[in-house]
Amino acid sequence: MERHTFPVVVFLLLVSGICRTSGQTCEGNCGAKFESCSCHPTCISLKNCCTDYNEYCVEIFPYSGSIFGGTDFVVLDATFNQSSHIVCRFGDGIKTVGYVDENSRGHCISPLLYETGLVPFQISSDNGTTFNRNGAWLSVHTGKLDPQFKATLINSTKWQYYGTPNVGGALHMTWNSSLVRAERVNIELWGYRETGEPYSEYWQGKWMYLYSLARDLPNNGTFSFLPKPAVNGFSNWEVGCVRINPSTYPDGMWNVHAMWTEDHALAWHLEEKFRQDSAAWALDKCLAWDQLENQLPNFLSEIIDCPCTLAQARADTGRFHTDYGCDIEKGSVCTYHPGSVHCVRAIHASPKYGAGQQCCYDSTGTQVLTEDSIGGSTPDRAHDWGSPPFKKPPRVPGDSHWVYDVLSFYYCCLWSDNCDNYFKHRPSSDCRSYQSPKPGVVFGDPHFITFDDVSYSFNGKGEYSLVISDDKQLTIQGRTEPVNGTLIKATKLSAVAMREASSDIIEVRLDSSQNRLEVLRNQKSLSFTEQSWMDMKDVFVFSPTPNNVTVMFPTGSGVEVRLREGTMTTTVLLPDGFKDSTLGLLGKMNGDAKDDLVASDGQLVLNQSNPEELFAFGRSWAISNESSLFTYDSKYLLDTYLYAPRHDDSFVPVFSVPDNSDDPLANQASEICTGEGSLYCRYDILVGRSLRLGNATRVSFQNHILLVEHLEPVISCGWLSPPKNGKKEGTTYLQGAMVRLSCNDGYTLEGSEKRICQENGQWSGEPTNCVAANNLTGIVAGSVIGGLALITITAAIILQSRKQKRYVMQ
Numbered sequence: 063m064e065r066h067t068f069p070v071v072v073f074l075l076l077v078s079g080i081c082r083t084s085g086q087t088c089e090g091n092c093g094a095k096f097e098s099c100s101c102h103p104t105c106i107s108l109k110n111c112c113t114d115y116n117e118y119c120v121e122i123f124p125y126s127g128s129i130f131g132g133t134d135f136v137v138l139d140a141t142f143n144q145s146s147h148i149v150c151r152f153g154d155g156i157k158t159v160g161y162v163d164e165n166s167r168g169h170c171i172s173p174l175l176y177e178t179g180l181v182p183f184q185i186s187s188d189n190g191t192t193f194n195r196n197g198a199w200l201s202v203h204t205g206k207l208d209p210q211f212k213a214t215l216i217n218s219t220k221w222q223y224y225g226t227p228n229v230g231g232a233l234h235m236t237w238n239s240s241l242v243r244a245e246r247v248n249i250e251l252w253g254y255r256e257t258g259e260p261y262s263e264y265w266q267g268k269w270m271y272l273y274s275l276a277r278d279l280p281n282n283g284t285f286s287f288l289p290k291p292a293v294n295g296f297s298n299w300e301v302g303c304v305r306i307n308p309s310t311y312p313d314g315m316w317n318v319h320a321m322w323t324e325d326h327a328l329a330w331h332l333e334e335k336f337r338q339d340s341a342a343w344a345l346d347k348c349l350a351w352d353q354l355e356n357q358l359p360n361f362l363s364e365i366i367d368c369p370c371t372l373a374q375a376r377a378d379t380g381r382f383h384t385d386y387g388c389d390i391e392k393g394s395v396c397t398y399h400p401g402s403v404h405c406v407r408a409i410h411a412s413p414k415y416g417a418g419q420q421c422c423y424d425s426t427g428t429q430v431l432t433e434d435s436i437g438g439s440t441p442d443r444a445h446d447w448g449s450p451p452f453k454k455p456p457r458v459p460g461d462s463h464w465v466y467d468v469l470s471f472y473y474c475c476l477w478s479d480n481c482d483n484y485f486k487h488r489p490s491s492d493c494r495s496y497q498s499p500k501p502g503v504v505f506g507d508p509h510f511i512t513f514d515d516v517s518y519s520f521n522g523k524g525e526y527s528l529v530i531s532d533d534k535q536l537t538i539q540g541r542t543e544p545v546n547g548t549l550i551k552a553t554k555l556s557a558v559a560m561r562e563a564s565s566d567i568i569e570v571r572l573d574s575s576q577n578r579l580e581v582l583r584n585q586k587s588l589s590f591t592e593q594s595w596m597d598m599k600d601v602f603v604f605s606p607t608p609n610n611v612t613v614m615f616p617t618g619s620g621v622e623v624r625l626r627e628g629t630m631t632t633t634v635l636l637p638d639g640f641k642d643s644t645l646g647l648l649g650k651m652n653g654d655a656k657d658d659l660v661a662s663d664g665q666l667v668l669n670q671s672n673p674e675e676l677f678a679f680g681r682s683w684a685i686s687n688e689s690s691l692f693t694y695d696s697k698y699l700l701d702t703y704l705y706a707p708r709h710d711d712s713f714v715p716v717f718s719v720p721d722n723s724d725d726p727l728a729n730q731a732s733e734i735c736t737g738e739g740s741l742y743c744r745y746d747i748l749v750g751r752s753l754r755l756g757n758a759t760r761v762s763f764q765n766h767i768l769l770v771e772h773l774e775p776v777i778s779c780g781w782l783s784p785p786k787n788g789k790k791e792g793t794t795y796l797q798g799a800m801v802r803l804s805c806n807d808g809y810t811l812e813g814s815e816k817r818i819c820q821e822n823g824q825w826s827g828e829p830t831n832c833v834a835a836n837n838l839t840g841i842v843a844g845s846v847i848g849g850l851a852l853i854t855i856t857a858a859i860i861l862q863s864r865k866q867k868r869y870v871m872q
Contacts, residue, residue, distance in 0.1 A: 088112050092119040092196045103586035104695035116140055118195050120185065122170070126200035126592045128207055129459060130269075130303060131158075131174040132320030134243060137185065140195065142168040147189035152199060153181045157190065158317040173317040174269055175201045177452030178459045179597030180583075203447055203459050204324045205386045206595050213237035213306055213323045219397070224289060224330035225337040226477060232286050233330060237306055237321050239283035244308030244319075249275040249285055253299030254325065256455045256465050260358055261415075267458045267465075271314025272296045278309045289330040297333040301325055301464045325464055327472050344477035348484070351470045355487040358443070361417040362489075365441055366408050366618075368421035368429060370493035370796060373772040375406045375421055378499055379612050380620020380635045382406040383604065385420060385446075396422070398471065401437040402430050409602060409614050411449030416457045418445030419491065426794075431490040433781050434793045436481055439490040442467045450600075492780045492795065494823070498773040499618070499635040502648035503766045504528065506629060506759035507545050507554040507750050509742045511766060512649030513636060516658040516670060519745065520680035521553045521715030524708045525692060526647055527662075527683045528558065529634055533643040534617050535563040538634060539691050540647070541571070541703065544713070545750045551716045552749045555630045558623060559691035562615040565600035567691050570611050570623045572630060578608035579625050585693040627758035633769065647683055673717035684709035719745045731756060739763035779819035785811070788832040795819055805832035 088094075088101035088111075095102050096112070101119055105111035116139035127133030142148065148160030150170035160170040168185065175181060178201045184193035204212065215221050216234040223229045251272045258264035273296060275287055285306075291297055307320035329336070336343045369375040375382050388396035388405035396402045402422035411418055421439045422430045432438035443466040448459030456462040467488070474484035500513040509519045522542060529538040541557040544550060557571035569582040581588045583598055590596075590605040602614040609625040618637040623630055634648060644651045649658040659667035661682040669675050685708050694704045719741065722728065727747055734757055735743035742763060747756030777797040784790040787809045792801040799819045805811045814827025 086112055088115045088118040089194050090118075104693060107695040108697075120195050120197040122197055122199070124592055125198075125589065126202050127172050128204055128211065128322055129175050129178055129201045130204065130305075130322040131172045131317055132305070132307065132322065133172040133211075134319050135170055135172065135199075136163070137168040137170070137195070137197075140168060141166050142187055146187040149186045149190040149193075150183055151186070151190075151193055152183045153177070156317070160185070171317060171319050172199055172201070176267065176454075176458050176461075177201060178203050178448060179452075179599075200593060200596065202593055202595075204322070205446070205460065206593070208592070210238060211241065211321075213304065213321045215304075215323055215326065218324075218326060222327040222329050222472070223476070225332060226329070226340040232288050234284070234286045235304065235323065236284050239281045242281055242306055242308065242319070242321055244281050244310065246278050246309040247281045247306050248277045248309045248311070248313065249279065250305045250307065250314065251275060251296075251302060251328075251331070252305055253296070253302035253328070254461045254464070255299060255301075256458075256462065260455070265455045267455045267461055269461075270299075272299055272302065274313050275304070277313075291334045291337065292331040297331055297336075300328055300332070300469055301461070302328050325460060327469060329472075329477075341478040344473045345480055348470070348474040348478060348480050351473055352483045352487070359415065361412060361415040361443055362441060362491075364412040364414055365417050365419045365491075366412075367491045367496040368419060368439055368493050369406075369496055369498075370429060370776040370778050371772075372404055372423035372427035372429075374496075374498060374776065375423065376404075377769055377772040378620075378635065379622055380499060380614050381409055381618040381637065382421070383409050383614075385422075388422060396437065398468075399430070399437040401435050405439070407446060409447075410616050410618070411445035411447075411457070415443070416445055416449045416462075418442035418447075418463070420446075421491075428794045428796075429490070429493060431492060431781055431793070432481075432485040432488065433490065433783070436475060438485075440467075440485075440488045441491065442488075447597075490781075492778055493776070494778045494780050496778075497638045498775055499620070499637045500640075500651055501633055501635050501766065501769055501773065502529075502651075503631065503633045503762070504540060504555050504648070505631040505762035505766070506742055506746045507552040507755065508540075508542060508629075509745075509759070509763075510647055512655075512658050513634075513644065513651035514649055514653060514655045514658045515770075516649060516655050518659070518670060518676050519673070519742070520647065520676060521551075521717075522677065522680050522684075523553050523710040523713040523715075524681075525685050525690065525703055526680065526709075527645075527685055527689075528632075528648050529636075529644055529646045531636075531640055531643045531645075534619070534640060536615065536617065536619055536640075537561055537689075537691065538621060538646075539685055540632070541692060543702075545755070546752075550749065550751055551714065552746075553713075553715065554628075555632060557692060558621065558630070558632050559693075560613060560615075560621055561691055562617060562619065563600065565615060566598045568598075568601055568603060568613050569691065569693055570613070570621075570630070570632075571693075572625070572628070576628045577625075579605070579611050579623060579630070581605060581611055582693055585695070624762075626762060627752070627754045629755065629758060631758075631762040631765075633766065647680060677715075677717070681709045716749045720748050722748075727751070727753065735760060738767070777819070777821060777823050779823055779825050782817065782825060785813075785830045785832045787834075788830070797821060797823075801825075803830045808835055809833060810835050 086096040091101045099112035100110050101112055120140050121138045122135045124135055142162045146162050148168050150158050150160050152173050156173045158171040158173050180198045181201050183199050185195035186193045214236050253272045254269050256267045258266050303325050304323045305320050307318050311318045385405035385407045388399050390404035394403040399422045403425050405422040408419035419441050424430050430438045444456035444462035446463040449457045475481040502513045503511050511517050525541045528540045538560040540555050542553040543556045545552045545554050559569040561567045566583050571580050573580040594606045596603045604612045611623045613621040620635040622633040642652045659679050661679050667679045694700050731744050731747040743756045743760040746759045779795050782801050788805040790801050790803050797819050801817050809832040813830035818826045820826055
């Protein structure tokens with residue numbers, strides 16, 4: 063082995079020299095492909111990287127951190143001189159000062175940003191003269207950041223209620239001291255506010271250093287203090303964070319190594335007037351906010367309506383996602399929504415105003431409305447997660463939401479009892495206009511259920527169009543490969559790739575072990591070891607486990623990929639806006655099953671139970687090299703798909719389930735595969751030769767049926783108000799729900815005492831009123847007297863008329 067070392071080294075040096083002299087270097091060329099080498103991410107697995115690829119197309123650790131900045135990350139596999147002066151430039155030009163450690167590794171400090179998602183950065187080692195190394199940093203919303211990377215406010219409720227009745231004393235905070243690289247630290251308060259006329263070009267958001275709580279403390283991970291009202295006008299800052307940074311930095315220095323708490327209401331430093339009468343102080347603020355809201359544009363008309371039930375909300379994964387502040391999977395700690403067990407947020411902000419929607423549900427799965435409870439669903443003028451292009455209000459992640467939606471909730475509801483003012487501007491939507499998405503699914507080896515509920519199997523080998531929507535510019539493609547090699551004449555889905563309009567291309571595929579899912583963005587593999595949620599260009603990706611990936615696009619379309627026994631179950635959810643605009647293997651979504659399967663040449667499948675006709679239909683949707691969204695980063699993928707026909711005509715699958723009583727798997731297949739969908743389960747066991755595969759197919763089919771049930775349309779009659787001077791019993795307003803109405807003592811009910819939500823979306827019965835009992839007696843008496851008087855007058859007129867007639871006749 064040793065005698066071959068010298069020739070290898072010489073060869074590498076020669077290749078390096080050739081690449082350099084021919085201009086084939088990765089310096090300034092990350093993503094490029096040359097004849098003799100590559101600077102594209104696929105070069106790693108193809109083993110054809112230019113020799114300086116790692117030097118200039120850098121990977122980092124950690125790759126993510128708080129939007130507030132301060133994270134120290136190291137540049138991997140690149141070397142720096144000890145004399146290098148490192149400057150790191152992020153996004154639009156925000157610069158931070160880095161350093162070289164004792165192992166000649168370069169470090170950068172992430173800056174305070176006003177955006178989330180992947181932010182490109184460049185590194186200079188000559189003090190900012192040239193920036194020739196490139197990478198990407200993931201900026202994370204504080205609510206989505208792992209708690210270990212944040213400083214913790216002990217009893218955060220106390221911090222945010224400090225100064226209200228019976229709330230006082232010392233405040234305490236902790237942090238992981240190993241994440242602040244210093245022996246001694248300063249504790250600083252930073253504030254956020256927005257200035258300028260809302261929705262004008264002058265509307266700006268700004269973080270600012272306010273003052274230091276302590277200096278030169280031992281970095282032992284704890285700090286306690288007795289807060290006092292801020293001086294010098296700083297008490298006007300009402301939302302902010304505490305920062306812990308090395309004491310070697312001057313007070314308030316921007317973009318230095320540090321840890322931050324979450325943003326929070328700064329009750330603990332507000333003026334003395336707040337401590338003297340917090341309710342009166344908060345009421346003044348609430349009324350001022352009320353007046354401001356009256357002047358701002360109405361955003362409610364452009365936000366999506368809430369799903370009617372918790373089941374719908376959790377199933378509609380293309381448009382709604384768990385609100386981290388009220389998660390049933392984490393014990394339903396719903397601080398701002400008492401009485402709710404789970405909330406979701408609309409994933410995408412509204413187009414014009416960047417507004418958001420929040421929907422909350424109780425333990426029965428019923429939506430909670432603000433008309434009935436302080437814990438109800440509330441819309442947001444500023445989406446909590448922000449929205450592109452970020453950076454300016456109301457699209458600054460987290461902070462704009464705090465200014466316009468959260469602080470006002472403190473003013474009106476938490477620090478005073480004036481919630482009516484808040485809910486007047488933040489009323490719950492009652493789901494009457496909500497429309498569930500349509501799901502289509504690919505599972506097993508492989509079986510399809512279209513958006514219009516047509517079921518069939520297609521076992522072609524190749525790459526195919528699952529969904530094409532020219533109107534919405536959505537493309538979803540699927541790749542199939544043989545099950546367990548070439549001996550078994552059946553295939554399975556092994557990768558899906560997708561893009562909407564000009565979004566990043568997202569690909570989800572089985573990794574080489576077939577035991578986990580790999581996610582790629584623009585042909586580069588993504589890691590979810592640090593974060594489960596990633597914001598990218600016009601697309602979000604959520605992967606809480608290696609077997610679970612959900613992709614969400616701005617149109618509300620969603621793609622769920624689940625790994626089961628080495629096969630990918632892929633569910634596509636499309637909102638109603640895709641009606642009459644889809645083609646591909648998942649069908650023509652228009653509510654008509656008869657015309658669901660249309661070949662790429664426009665020919666309709668006439669016999670949906672004919673396997674050969676179905677096979678021809680599937681084959682027609684093979685993609686071309688020009689339209690492919692897939693990554694080809696191995697010899698197998700290049701030879702099998704890129705350099706070969708996209709549909710392999712030489713692969714002829716088994717079209718039907720073998721009927722062989724002597725098959726050793728036959729009895730077990732009969733036991734496992736029962737009920738609806740058993741045909742697919744039997745096929746995957748008897749053709750795929752795997753009990754586990756068949757069982758996974760059975761589970762996938764059952765899960766799809768359950769998903770369809772959860773997404774069934776629900777009729778809502780809308781919120782029903784209690785009568786004035788009365789009350790109601792019942793807060794469910796869906797079809798079949800009954801609400802009882804009654805009056806307070808001293809009042810009598812007029813109208814219906816019981817009203818039921820009907821199939822037509824209307825309440826049964828008559829409107830209900832409560833009338834004071836003494837008024838009712840007076841009204842009745844007056845009506846009787848008035849009636850008698852009218853009779854008397856009428857009789858007198860008749861008698862007088864008869865007298866006049868007799869006089870004329872005489």
